[in-house]
């Protein structure tokens with residue numbers, strides 16, 4: 001048997017997640033991964049790397065609980081929100097039997113994590129306005145253990161109607177977990193569903209330090225849920241999911257001063273977003289720019305594949321969303337610095353003539 005044949009069938013058939021980093025490119029304007037455009041300074045205070053780290057570093061958990069307005073018992077920290085997506089499947093889904101459900105166009109890791117573990121995934125396409133098709137979901141819930149709802153949604157940028165998520169929570173009570181992926185919630189904090197945890201034992205909220213906290217390279221994310229859910233996830237998480245330096249930097253980022261700095265970054269991004277949206281709406285080859293509650297915008301562009309390639313060749317790396325259902329002709333653009341916005345604007349103007 002070849003090495004390939006020795007592998008599990010679902011792994012042989014797996015298409016790995018096409019992360020922005022994997023897609024490569026030789027750019028100097030990186031607007032394809034929804035990262036913060038500039039690095040934030042940090043210090044390493046923990047020097048004792050001879051010792052194993054805490055599984056759930058106390059300072060990180062306490063600081064996040066305080067920031068999110070929940071009890072420390074309701075917080076799990078992991079290697080990015082991506083690990084949270086996977087831990088939930090490992091804890092709640094029986095491979096070959098249960099399924100997860102999500103509503104494209106949305107984040108790509110829900111299907112990749114399910115496939116890696118051998119759990120089926122089902123999709124119910126979003127409606128024309130990219131809101132939830134509640135009837136469609138109700139019709140597909142049989143055997144579903146987890147429903148992922150990304151709000152605000154990546155890549156469309158809009159908040160999913162809270163009333164619809166409430167209806168979803170009512171229809172899944174006792175049967176499935178509803179996961180609200182709030183990776184971008186710092187850009188629209190009023191939309192968080194965290195305060196609903198008291199009402200819904202099956203609600204889970206995912207968070208990350210990768211976006212507004214400007215720490216994508218740190219790999220640190222959070223799962224917020226009721227204590228029963230957290231206790232189950234603690235059974236399947238690795239014994240040492242975060243290295244000591246990660247915990248050290250995360251605790252600093254979540255200190256009162258760190259939170260203030262994050263809010264200043266968010267304010268800057270919102271100003272820059274307004275500038276970029278206004279400029280794009282004035283460019284002939286840009287057919288539509290969606291309203292966004294996040295640090296990226298989705299735009300429909302004439303001959304988008306050719307434009308994507310042309311900008312790529314100029315070192316301006318955007319994210320092509322063409323292949324997602326209902327997003328033909330769409331490119332996703334991360335909000336960067338003013339100079340980066342200007343490079344995009346100038347390049348798109350040049351494509352229009």
Ligand SMILES: *Cc1c(COP(=O)(O)O)cnc(C)c1O
Nearest residue numbers: 080081082107154183208210221
């Ligand atoms: C970026 C992103 C994540 C992953 O966050 P990490 O903490 O970097 O793993 C999860 N969900 C969505 C919707 C994202 O855009």
